[in-house]
Amino acid sequence: MEVSYTDQEVTVGTVKLSSNRLNDLKSFDETKTGVKGLVDKGLTKIPSLFHHQHDNTKSHKAADLCNSEHTIPVIDLEDVVVTKDPSKREGVVSRIREACKTWGFFQVVNHGIPESVLEEMKDGVRRFFEQDDEVKKKFYTRDQNRSFIYNSNFDLYSSPALNWRDTFMCYLAPDNPKPVELPVVCRDILLEYGTNIMKFGIALFELLSEALGLHSNYLRDIGCTYGRILLCHYYPACPEPELTLGTTKHSDNDFITVLLQDHIGGLQVLHEDKWIDIPPVPGALVINIGDLLQASFLTNIFMSIVSLITKLITNDIFKSVEHRVLANLIGPRISVASFFCSGMRSSSKLYGPIKELLSEDNPAKYRNTTMEEYVAYYNAKGLDGTTALEHFRV
Ligand SMILES: O=C(O)CCC(=O)C(=O)O
């Protein structure tokens, strides 16, 4: 990234920083032990780099609303994924359609991924972050060309306030990672979880295609399952949770995200201007629509399943919904987000609203873009609480 200096101001890429702030960010980055490293030192006050504006950290809990309408749907997939009963399929598809229209988020149970695989995946993430610092530091990098990237705050130098979270990212497809590039403590489970998620993702995209009134293979054929990235998050316990956030409000820059979360909680979705909790359900996976899918479908039919990419190709039929994670006195919280994308880094394939979904009454709302362009814009912007999708609106 290009860096230029004036007396008190430093420009990193497109972001202007005071030179003091830049120094603080660099010192934090250079520890290579992230937020967990701060907690291990026993601090009781969080550094001001992590302070968010109070309005951003305020909670509106679902419990305060006392209304079952304000609970994201939990959809049982047993009939379609496990017993494969054709007479039950349309019922499941219509529940998914309704969830996508209304929420852009839903949970699934009986999805076919064994509980033992889910548990071992969460354990593998914990083993990585809790291993010896000197071994872990070898994986710390901001080099986007690596297939395994561990760091804290991918947008460290561009976001207005840091998140109380460390993350590792593993690119699983289209290029398979070389096993030797993966940390020994979680290598086997990353590969096994990746295989399970791929199989589940194919089944899910068939259901989503049908929910859009398209043939079952439509979304797979246009490449929605081509790229896969695992984002494994570790949210350490936070001594001043009301001052910061685990993850700032954002929508995802992919087609869909399949999220595995542990029992701690803190994930919230913005629904009708209120923050609604997504409560941990044992054995469940949380599905949300990404920016790219939203832009692809028919307007007014679905609202938010396939996040921003999904939003883009659905031309706003599916909603890519904003979500965030609260910081918590209790921790660590562990989550694993599987991003279905189109090969993020190098793909020059053009994505735009699906032609079959467009008409005179439903003209294209987004211009065509490549994943390369979209991701570069998303990363440069960072998590600043605004959507990247607007940049691509016609
Ligand atoms: O940790 C979570 O529950 C959510 C993470 C998330 O939103 C993301 O990785 O995009």
Ligand SMILES: [Fe+2]
């Ligand atoms: Fe997300």
